[in-house]
Amino acid sequence: MRLPLFTCFALISSVLMLSAAPQPADLIITHAHIVTMNATREIIQDGAVIIKDARILAVGPAALAANYTAPKTIDARGDLVLPGMINTHTHASMTVFRGLGDDVRDRLTKLIFPLEKNLIDRELTYWGALHGFIEMVEGGVTTAVDMYYFEDEVARAAKKIGIRGVLGESILNFPTPDSPQPYGGLVYAKKFAADYRHDPLITPALAPHAPYSLDADHLRLVAQASAELDLPVLIHVAEMTDEITTLRKNHHMTPVEYLDSVGLLTPRLVAAHCIFVTDSDIALMKTRDIGIAHNMVANIKSAKGVSPALKMHDDGLRVGLGTDGPMSGNTLDLIGQLGYVAKLHKLDRKDRNVMPALKAMEMATLGGARALHRENDLGSLEPGKLADVIILDHESTALIPLYDVYSALVYAAGPRDVRTTIIHGRVIMEDRKLLTIDVTEVKTRMRAIAARITAAVAAGIK
């Protein structure tokens, strides 16, 4: 079809006008040194990230910003802009116990379980979680995968500060702080899951504690509930030598084989630790496409061992990083742990080339997203993904000079270098000031709780 000349001009000029008119956005970050973590691991020296409706609308050179208008623009002045980090395994509320009996033998049964049984209630869980989430936001963590009791209180804290959470209610074979009946956690978890089913920030999950702390019938019930309700399952796996011996003796299986036998080894599973796994376990975990939370720093503190997580990562398994709870790993940011992860794997394999800095960054970002089967939404700065973005201060002493950005981030940077944290398109911390909560109030509450716990410990909790 031939159009009259006038019509052609009109069409061309309206297209030009359209492209010239700035499009509306919610937030523009410009003049940023962007570490995209996209498929080609592209780095943009002077770039812009455009955010709208909680998602990334565009990423490109700084000139791109001129095509958009937004109520807020952050001039990053050369600061490093990265995808938010994903803490794939933690128990944030345990900040209330951080530093207690760190170097005690049999700590889980002799100290942690009695402390929880006697002291954990809704109040401790909420304020402990909020305190933990502050530390995560301050350290550039934008998604927390948490398992604990009263997980609805953890969700309330996550919503309050504005952090993304995959939150699992704990299920155990004995009475727990929120469930007087053994296995009461399963009922609690179903209610919690129903309440948070459609929340944009919270993904409810089931958290059977470990293969040895639930019987096979209840592990099957968890698998069934996960399938029926499409809920992630979070669990500790192959973490203890006793766990290996007991399952070998009673079931003639490794923990991974045992979980497969009860139907839990599915893409919905995120298995924390996986220290004592065999090559055939790793092959099985890959076939079943499960996620793995690698908690290197917590594992070496407890002298348990080095998980073959690097082999898993190199074999294409879905490996993310976790801090574990603050009684285990003591800190909740990932950026301060990246160097340990890389260095321990190098030492373990006696080869400095096996784990370049980029692999540690991959585990902290895309790896975590893959472990959750959320790589379409999280883990890199690409159009269409959720806007979880962190900004690191390029003036930080540790980041000067900046020859290799991955080397700087993994071996030199720390949580203090995080200047701004954006989650779901919302600025949660800007220039190190938390915008969504009163940090002083949380610290005051935490000190009061600590005084209560100190008194209880002095009175001899057993």
Ligand SMILES: [Zn+2]
């Ligand atoms: Zn744990």
